[in-house]
Amino acid sequence: MKTYHLKGLLQQKGWLLDPFVTINSKGKITKIATSGISDEYINGYVIPGFQNAHSHAFQYAMSGLAEIHNYQSRKDDFWAWRYAMYRVALSVNPEQLESIATMLYVEMLRNGYTSVAEFHYLHHDDKGLPYTNMSELGERLISAAKIAGIHITLIPIFYQKGGFGQPAEAYQRRFLSKDVDDYFRLLEDSIKSIRHYENAQIGFGIHSLRAADQVSMKRIFKEGPADRPIHLHLAEQLKEVEDCINYHGERPAQWLLNQGLLNERFHLIHCTHLNSKEVKGVAESQARVVLCPATEGNLGDGLFELRSFQNRGGKWSIGTDSQINLNPIEELRILDYGQRTKTHDRAQFTSEHQGDAGKFAIDMTWHNGRIAMGEKKSNFLTVGDFLDAVILNANTPLISVSKPETILATLVYSGQTSDLMGTLVNGQWVIKNQKHINQDAIQTSFIKSMGQIKIR
Ligand SMILES: [Zn+2]
Structure with a gap:
């Protein structure tokens, strides 16, 4: 048992100032009081940890390395980047994946994320053969999360095709399931893997409409674990929409809606290219959208129809996807400013164009991020x-002069990672003063692994 005395604690209705928060030995809150005796005083404003609803851990190994643009015969678009990503995927062994993911999760924690949904499709060895434990690489991600101390939802992904009606390419061999039964065996091994870490849970899903045939996809949606979240990429790129129209005769979201497949269990990653009918249909289905604004910008995807989606009751969360940016407040700013630039209107993160945009953004991403993790x-x-929780230093210049009602907007629009005092997971400091409790050992292992990787 431990009691923290805090400068402020964010509650659903607003700030509780000077509270005493008691936790039990597992790190669960047992009491919130306005007076008491504390074990530790924290001169900071405590907000719930950010939820990272979409991550591909191995891609951290190429973050920032795909910006030397030397494609002379074609433009350097998403599809060209994808081959660079495939080469990294083919080059990483299980030990390297674990140390890369551990470093990545430490960096997520340092930036304020306390949970990650790992959209995991790197399943097999470099020849495309399954490991004895089909979830070998999933288990490495669980182990990485455990060492770093982040909550993880492992989402093993079904991947089968190279495009609509197209066989998979050799480059994709580490991702592929032979059929749905093969995928369900992988899912079973993955469920065994999460038992190694009490802060791990499971989800499931398919990579995208282009990577799975419709019979397999429908069976997975129907027969997958009934109480778990379902994740898939949707309509990220224009070419993908065109290919879907050529194959199914319908746009991707339109096809899913017309098949009656979407409901509140679905978390649709990107949804960049939806027409107004699809925006309405997805919002009404109660499927949620996971936006990855830095990656979507980096890959030249486009801008989501945020305003009309929200106006129809649509709910969204955020993710780091390619790991090009690990800072949640930057993700929110990139998302908001993309929309402002497009609409010439500053009020994007509010209902009915009024209210606190900072509170709205934190509310929206936390609640829907939690649901993407499989939490109630x-x-x-x-x-x-x-x-x-993430702790915002009460002594930074702007926060020290903020009134409680402007703290969240000050964080979202003017905050930096350096304004954070640290991160608590299960009530324990995992990051303090920008450093993880095991920073040096984790970074040494990461540097060694990165030095070993020979990109194929
Ligand atoms: Zn993704």
Whole structure:
């Protein structure tokens, strides 16, 4: 048992100032009081940890390395980048994946994420053969999350095709399941893998409409674990929409809607290219959208129809996807400013064009990010929850002069990672003063692994 005395604690209704927060030995909040005796005083404002609803850990190994543009015969677009990503995927062994993912998760924690949904499709060895434990690489990600101390939802992904009606390419051999039964065996091994870490849970899904045939896809949606979230990439690129129209005679979201497949269990990654009918249909289906603004910008995807989606009750969360940016407040700013630039209107993160945009963004991404992890709905930092939190330093110049009602907007629009005092997971400091509790050993292992990787 431990009691923290805090400068402020964010609750669903707003700031609770000077609270005493008691946790039990597992790190769950047992009491929130306005007076008491503390074990530790923290001169900071405590907000719920950010939820990273979409990550491909191995891609951290190429973050920032695909910006030397030397494609002379074709433009350097998403499809060209994809081959660079495939080469990295073919080059990483299990030990290297674990140390890369551990470093990545430490960096996520340092930037304020306390949970990650790992959209995991790198399943097999470099020849495309399954490991004895089909979830060998999934288990490495669980192990990485455990060493770093982040909550993880492992989402083993079904990947089968090279495009609509197209066989898979040799480059994709580490991703592929032979059929749905083969995928369900992988899922079973993955469920065994998460038992090694009490802060791990499972989801499932398919890579995208282009990577799975419709019979397999429908069977997975129907027969996958009934109470778990379903994730898939949707309509990220214009070419993907055109290919879907050529193959199915319909746009991707339109096809899913007309097949009656979408509901509140679905988390659709990107949804960049939806027409107004699809925006309405996805919002009404209660499927949620996971936006990855830095990656979507980096890969030249396009801009999501955020405003009309929100106006129809649509819900969204954020993810780091390619790992080009690990800072959640930058993700929110990139998303908001893309929309402002497009619409010439500053009020994007509000209902009915009014209210606190900072609170709205944190509310939206936390609640829907939690659901993407497979958690039930709840409120910020309440009794019974793990104390998973980010602490904003009360002494930074702008925060020190902020009134409580402007703190969140100051963080979202003017904040930097350096404004964070640290991150608590299960009530324990995992990051303090920008450093992980095992920073040096984790970074040494990461540097060694990166030095060993020979990109194929
Ligand atoms: Zn992705």
